[in-house]
Amino acid sequence: MRNRSFAVGAGLVCFVAVVACLAGLLAPFDPMRSNFRLRLAPPSAAHWFGTDHFGRDLFSRVLYGGRVSLEIGFFVVVVTGVAGTLIGALAGYFRALDNPLMRLMDALMAFPAILLAIVVSAVLGASVVNVVLALAVATTPHTARIVRGSVLVVREMEYVEAARALGAGDLRLLFGHVLVNALAPLIVRLSYVFAIAILAEAVLSYIGVGPPPPTPTFGNIIAGGRDFMNTAPWVMIFPGLAIVVSVLGLNLLGDGLRDVLDPRGVRT
Amino acid sequence: MPPLLEVEGLTVRLPGGQSVLDDVSLRVDAGEVLGIVGESGSGKSMLALAAMGLLPPGLRMTAGRVRLLGENLAGRWRAHRGRDMAMIFQEPMTSLNPVMRVGAQIEEVLRWRGGLGGGASRRRALELLEQVEIPDAKRRLRAYPHELSGGMRQRVMIAIALAARPKLLIADEPTTALDVTVQAQILDLLRALQREAGLGLILITHDFGVIAEIAERVVVLYAGRVAETAPVRTIFDAPAHPYTQILLASVPDPTQRRARLAAIPGTVPGAMDMPAGCRFAPRCPHRRDVCEAGPPAVRALAAGHDVGCLRPFGYQR
Numbered sequence: 125m126r127n128r129s130f131a132v133g134a135g136l137v138c139f140v141a142v143v144a145c146l147a148g149l150l151a152p153f154d155p156m157r158s159n160f161r162l163r164l165a166p167p168s169a170a171h172w173f174g175t176d177h178f179g180r181d182l183f184s185r186v187l188y189g190g191r192v193s194l195e196i197g198f199f200v201v202v203v204t205g206v207a208g209t210l211i212g213a214l215a216g217y218f219r220a221l222d223n224p225l226m227r228l229m230d231a232l233m234a235f236p237a238i239l240l241a242i243v244v245s246a247v248l249g250a251s252v253v254n255v256v257l258a259l260a261v262a263t264t265p266h267t268a269r270i271v272r273g274s275v276l277v278v279r280e281m282e283y284v285e286a287a288r289a290l291g292a293g294d295l296r297l298l299f300g301h302v303l304v305n306a307l308a309p310l311i312v313r314l315s316y317v318f319a320i321a322i323l324a325e326a327v328l329s330y331i332g333v334g335p336p337p338p339t340p341t342f343g344n345i346i347a348g349g350r351d352f353m354n355t356a357p358w359v360m361i362f363p364g365l366a367i368v369v370s371v372l373g374l375n376l377l378g379d380g381l382r383d384v385l386d387p388r389g390v391r392t
Numbered sequence: 393m394p395p396l397l398e399v400e401g402l403t404v405r406l407p408g409g410q411s412v413l414d415d416v417s418l419r420v421d422a423g424e425v426l427g428i429v430g431e432s433g434s435g436k437s438m439l440a441l442a443a444m445g446l447l448p449p450g451l452r453m454t455a456g457r458v459r460l461l462g463e464n465l466a467g468r469w470r471a472h473r474g475r476d477m478a479m480i481f482q483e484p485m486t487s488l489n490p491v492m493r494v495g496a497q498i499e500e501v502l503r504w505r506g507g508l509g510g511g512a513s514r515r516r517a518l519e520l521l522e523q524v525e526i527p528d529a530k531r532r533l534r535a536y537p538h539e540l541s542g543g544m545r546q547r548v549m550i551a552i553a554l555a556a557r558p559k560l561l562i563a564d565e566p567t568t569a570l571d572v573t574v575q576a577q578i579l580d581l582l583r584a585l586q587r588e589a590g591l592g593l594i595l596i597t598h599d600f601g602v603i604a605e606i607a608e609r610v611v612v613l614y615a616g617r618v619a620e621t622a623p624v625r626t627i628f629d630a631p632a633h634p635y636t637q638i639l640l641a642s643v644p645d646p647t648q649r650r651a652r653l654a655a656i657p658g659t660v661p662g663a664m665d666m667p668a669g670c671r672f673a674p675r676c677p678h679r680r681d682v683c684e685a686g687p688p689a690v691r692a693l694a695a696g697h698d699v700g701c702l703r704p705f706g707y708q709r
Contacts, residue, residue: 292504
């Protein structure tokens with residue numbers, strides 16, 4: 125694999141994912157346990173990232189927060205991947221469904237994604253599941269549009285016509301021949317959706333419509349440190365850095381995937 | 393016994409009403425090779441697609457019938473495609489699904505059209521690849537299309553088309569994209585398989601060499617109409633339509649070194665500006681005023697020799 129941004133991105137994403145998965149083993153403290161004698165302690169040998177205003181160990185909270193944030197990102201990717209693929213595939217393949225489905229997607233896309241997510245969270249209530257749903261609703265239209273475009277191209281390929289000439293029906297053609305050849309842009313898009321979801325979760329938590337506070341997420345930890353930004357900047361800096369590393373890794377991975385999967389980009 | 397495939401008065405129109413195919417009739421019997429010749433834009437590929445019920449969106453069959461063994465296919469194509477009639481396309485490079493192994497693509501047809509299970513379909517796929525003379529067939533089953541050469545892929549396409557033992561095979565320029573030597577091999581193979589299975593074969597081409605080699609009867613298509621239908625000997629020895637005449641004269645003859653090739657002035661008219669009368673009239677050296685009055689009916693000159701011309705060559709008085 126000669127692609128540098130793919131390698132760096134994949135490395136960062138793997139690192140973040142492994143650390144988040146092993147949070148239970150790596151975290152030196154219980155992320156929920158407060159210690160009022162050690163409120164807002166700066167980074168030290170015992171508390172690498174310092175502590176927050178309840179005296180909770182920030183390193184442990186960032187590890188656990190990473191787990192929740194990545195979980196949210198992952199499930200947003202799954203829900204968006206399935207919904208976007210289904211909607212995009214149907215709209216791209218069946219001409220009659222194209223207009224109704226895509227105009228619906230356009231309508232959703234007209235709302236700013238964050239605003240849409242805020243509305244969904246506000247209506248359904250703040251919880252991890254609802255944040256996932258909210259972000260999935262916000263990221264599905266664009267994903268569906270990408271899949272539709274890709275399906276439109278592949279649908280006209282001669283091998284699809286050839287399979288039709290051998291008696292394949294629409295569903296077999298769509299799922300057996302068209303979709304598998306139309307997946308490359310979707311894979312790239314989903315790596316960006318993952319990054320968008322992590323950022324959006326932070327935004328939602330920061331303004332208070334994300335998963336409710338004791339749950340550590342990147343956004344919640346940052347939101348908790350908001351009032352102590354001047355006296356204890358580490359409360360915001362470390363989770364902020366964690367977001368930067370995760371999102372940077374995912375974006376590099378997406379760029380790398382785009383180059384790797386693009387047949388025109390093949391270098392000899 | 394009804395003919396294997398019978399196309400009767402087939403007319404296909406664009407959304408604007410212009411006809412791409414106009415009143416085309418032909419038939420193929422079991423065990424027969426019918427060649428369809430025409431320039432680009434003559435509608436020969438469209439004819440193949442219409443016969444398979446695969447017209448592109450927007451194009452509509454506004455008149456005529458396609459019958460398979462006497463059964464009207466209108467609305468019933470899907471049940472017959474792959475099972476009774478199959479088609480091979482021009483471009484072997486793009487006719488195979490790039491992300492599926494060759495073996496899986498053959499087996500897919502065997503399972504859904506041949507009703508075979510896993511083990512049986514694997515054996516039959518191997519048998520088919522051997523039948524189309526692919527060396528090292530066992531290993532090729534696991535190959536992806538991009539690992540095969542053009543000729544090899546066309547052989548795979550033939551294997552897939554024949555998988556469910558159809559009665560009719562339509563080959564749309566199956567050798568156009570291949571090297572000349574590979575062309576000959578593929579034609580030999582097609583003819584051998586056709587004879588062996590008693591297939592009806594429709595071979596579409598713009599190449600009279602291919603026609604001479606393999607066809608028994610020929611349909612010459614011009615601008616969506618049948619110009620001439622005749623046994624292959626008659627087409628070469630006594631072509632009656634001026635278009636067939638000139639088309640044959642434009643085939644290079646290696647024994648006539650200094651002779652200038654005949655060329656037909658102008659191009660095939662587009663569907664948007666079809667002449668009202670004979671569609672060949674504007675380019676025809678024997679044109680008379682009557683030619684522009686109305687479309688000439690296709691009439692029989694002799695048994696099995698039909699011509700769509702008011703003043704067929706060799707019959708003028």
